[in-house]
Amino acid sequence: MNPDSRIERLGAAAVEAARALAELWMVYVSTVSGIVRGFTRRRGGRGRPKGEILRQLYAIGNKSLIFIVVTLGFIGMVMTYEACLQLSRVTGDYSQIGSQYIRLIVTDFGPTLTALMLATRVGAGIAAEIGSMKVTEQIDALRMSGVLPIDYLIVPRFLASVVMTLMLSTLGGAVMYTAGGLTAQYSFGVNPNLFFDLSLLEFHHFGIMVVKAIAYGAAIPVVAGFCGLRARGSSEGVGWATTAAVIGSSFAVIMLDFIISATALFLWGGDL
Amino acid sequence: MIGERALSGVGAGAIRIAEEVGGILVLTYQVLRALVPPRIDWRELVKNLYKMGNKSVPIVVLTAFFAGGLMTLQTGPFVKKLGATSLAGWGAGYAVLREIGPILIALMFSGRVGANNTAELATMTVTEQLDGLRALAIDPIRFLVVPRVIAMIVMLLALTVIGDMVALFGASVVGRAMLDIDWSTMYYSFSENLRPYDFLHGVYKSIAFGGAIAVSSCYFGVTVRGGAVGVGKAVNAAVVAAAVSIMLLDFFITYSTG
Numbered sequence: 001m002n003p004d005s006r007i008e009r010l011g012a013a014a015v016e017a018a019r020a021l022a023e024l025w026m027v028y029v030s031t032v033s034g035i036v037r038g039f040t041r042r043r044g045g046r047g048r049p050k051g052e053i054l055r056q057l058y059a060i061g062n063k064s065l066i067f068i069v070v071t072l073g074f075i076g077m078v079m080t081y082e083a084c085l086q087l088s089r090v091t092g093d094y095s096q097i098g099s100q101y102i103r104l105i106v107t108d109f110g111p112t113l114t115a116l117m118l119a120t121r122v123g124a125g126i127a128a129e130i131g132s133m134k135v136t137e138q139i140d141a142l143r144m145s146g147v148l149p150i151d152y153l154i155v156p157r158f159l160a161s162v163v164m165t166l167m168l169s170t171l172g173g174a175v176m177y178t179a180g181g182l183t184a185q186y187s188f189g190v191n192p193n194l195f196f197d198l199s200l201l202e203f204h205h206f207g208i209m210v211v212k213a214i215a216y217g218a219a220i221p222v223v224a225g226f227c228g229l230r231a232r233g234s235s236e237g238v239g240w241a242t243t244a245a246v247i248g249s250s251f252a253v254i255m256l257d258f259i260i261s262a263t264a265l266f267l268w269g270g271d272l
Numbered sequence: 273m274i275g276e277r278a279l280s281g282v283g284a285g286a287i288r289i290a291e292e293v294g295g296i297l298v299l300t301y302q303v304l305r306a307l308v309p310p311r312i313d314w315r316e317l318v319k320n321l322y323k324m325g326n327k328s329v330p331i332v333v334l335t336a337f338f339a340g341g342l343m344t345l346q347t348g349p350f351v352k353k354l355g356a357t358s359l360a361g362w363g364a365g366y367a368v369l370r371e372i373g374p375i376l377i378a379l380m381f382s383g384r385v386g387a388n389n390t391a392e393l394a395t396m397t398v399t400e401q402l403d404g405l406r407a408l409a410i411d412p413i414r415f416l417v418v419p420r421v422i423a424m425i426v427m428l429l430a431l432t433v434i435g436d437m438v439a440l441f442g443a444s445v446v447g448r449a450m451l452d453i454d455w456s457t458m459y460y461s462f463s464e465n466l467r468p469y470d471f472l473h474g475v476y477k478s479i480a481f482g483g484a485i486a487v488s489s490c491y492f493g494v495t496v497r498g499g500a501v502g503v504g505k506a507v508n509a510a511v512v513a514a515a516v517s518i519m520l521l522d523f524f525i526t527y528s529t530g
Contacts, residue, residue, distance in 0.1 A: 071516060074523040075375075081526055082370055100350070108346055116379060120511040124387070128504025135500050235398050235503040239391020242507040246383035247331060254376070258338045261345045265450060 020230075027150065027226045031158050034151040052156045060122050060157070061164035068172050071117050072110075076176030077183040079109070084188040094188065098195030102177055106205045107264070108212075110173025112257045115165060115216035117172075119249035123224040126157055127245030130228025131238040139229065154225040158218065165217030166210065173209075208264050215260060219252040292513065296491045299413075303421050303487065306414045317419040324385045324420075325427030329434065335380045336373065336435035340442030343367045348451040357453050361461025364443040366470060369436055374474040375522060377435040378481035381428050382514040386489035389420055390510040393493025394503040402494065412494070421486040428482035432475060477525050484517040 083097055130153055133139050139149045177196075184190035224245040231241035347363030393416065396402055402412045440462060447453035492510035496502045 067512060067516065071519040074519040078371065078523050078526045082366075086366055104346060108342070116376075117515055120379070120383065120515045121508070124504075124508040124511050128501075128508050132501045132504050235395045235500040236391070238500045238504045239388070239395055239507055242504050243384065243387040243391055246387050246507075246511050247380065250380060250383055251331070251335065254335060254338050254342075258342055258345075261342060262450065265345060265349065 023230075024223065024226045027154065027229070028222045030148070030150040031154050031222060031225075034148065034155040035159065037151075038155065048152055048156065053159055056156045056160035057164060059125075060118075060160045061167060064118060064121055064164070064168060065171075067121055068114055068117055068168050069175050072113060072172040073175045073179045075109075075113060076105075076179035079176070080180035080183045081187060084184055084190070088188065094184070094190045095194060097184065097190065098181065099197045099200040101180055101195075102198060103200045103205060105173045105176050106201060107208045108257070108261065110176060111165075111169040111209050111212040111216060112253060113176075114169045114172035115213070115220065115253045116250055118161075118165060118168065118216075119220050119253055120246055122161060123220050123245045123249035124242050126221055126224035127228040127231075127242045128238060130154075130225055131231035131241035134229060134231045134241075135234050135237050149229070150225070154221060157221040157225065161221045162214055162217035165220070166213040169209065169213040204264075204268060208260065212257065212260050215256045216253050219256060220249045223248040223252050292491075292509075295495060296488055296513070299417070299491045299494075300487050302413050303418055306411070306418050311414070312422065313415055313419055316415065317423060320419050320423035321427060324389075324423050325430060328381060328384050328427070328431060331380055331384055332377055332431045332435050333438050335376055336439040337442035337445075339372050339376045340364065340368050340439030341446035343372060343439075344443040344446040344451065344453075348447060348453065352451060352453075357457055358461050359465070360447055360451070360453050361443070361458050362465035364447075365440060365462045365466045368439045368443065369466060369470045369474045370526075371474075371522070373436045373439050374432050374477045374481065375518060377432050378428060378478060378485065378518050379515065381424075381431060381482075382485045382489070382511055382518070385424060385427075386485040386514050387507050387511050389424070389486075390489045390493040390507045391503060393417075393420075393490060394496040394506045397494055397496050398499055398502060417490045417494070420490060421483070424486035424489075425479060425482035428478050428485070429475065432478035436471065436474060473529070477522060480521045480525060481518050484521055485514045488513040488517060 080097070080101065083101070084094065087094060087097060130139075133153070139153075142149050142152055181190075181192055181195045184195050185192055227241045227245040227248060230244075231237040343364040344360065347367070348360055351357060351360045351363060396416075402416075405412045405415060444453075444455055444458040447458050448455060489510045492506045492513065496506040
């Protein structure tokens, strides 16, 4: 391959990526402006069927309940098991484990792992739904009848996902903590009174958790909706969109986690 | 009335899950059976190895780098407060090698490769290409599924090894840039506190994860029904099944081997 065409291909990929990012940003901006418009207008959401937000809350939240409880419960058990195992080899002192564990859950693992799980379930679901509508030209039909597809499809999912990610993060964190406590008690004989110790938690830890959950909850439907709206062709396009949504929203969660954790580190220093 | 509906909903859900688990187990058996005299389509295997492995390197490297960095961010301040920076690599390295590395890489792999694989097989199924293969007396399991399963297991293993290294590097970079922990401190901390077994523990988890992702993604691909909508739903079901089985396998492997 001659070097010119290689540089050309690199440039084309960069242009394509920049264009996709700009489009993603536009989806985000239109979603936010759609929400603002919904507040200022007396009867918000042009032509959106009544109770759509409730339906999305149910589809995103309630239907993910078992999935979140099972996955976070198991990972909570594993993490405590690994931590206790390591401690038993080094110091054998379990007095710190519960209080450190809940600090980690609140500031990081609770919201992040919940959001990663939701990114696979909800992100793929949104992309599959919107992608199928796109390839069967339902989106064009919406546009023709004067309805903004983003207002109609993404805004309710966005609101529902922000609310439900926060709720499920809280629940997921609680499940992780309980599962961890039971594992520590039954496998390593750690006294539950010692484990369920909330003394290390401070108010700003909950602030970090809420910020993270809201950021993830906002990112997942925007990325997934963007991927769904980009679907082309037929079933192959839907498959592609769903795959891209899972990858994109998981990666967005990891990036946001990194950015928010680093910011929090600078704000509160060693006290994180 | 409402109780009755809720009850029938629970029952229907249980039957569906049982059907899916059963279908996945049957497919696993068929794949193993097809391997007994090992006749593998090498061209298809090499194609899949390249497509699933080499092309996933960028996303795995990025994910692993940030995952490693995150672990330092989470454990670093605590370690610094105790004044024991020589233990920074212990917390981050241990978490990365045994849990976070294999799980995150498997989740990303399931998103990129598993979902893609389901979409591809599902598209072939809804366009009746699988029936076409059968009409030509080519066994779709042997020709399509077996090479994919092998490729995914091999490549997730390889990507986990690469990802672990990158994650440790990411942990050191973040330690240097944000917490003023020296490269050498981090390096000695890794080499003092981590044993080869910690690394191997993650690696053989990744073999199990690869198998689970492969079989579940192929199962939802070949059993799809009904056009573009069906393909989207199949991909969704495949990633959910993969995520659940990764967590379950992780627990059982950790618990049984320690």
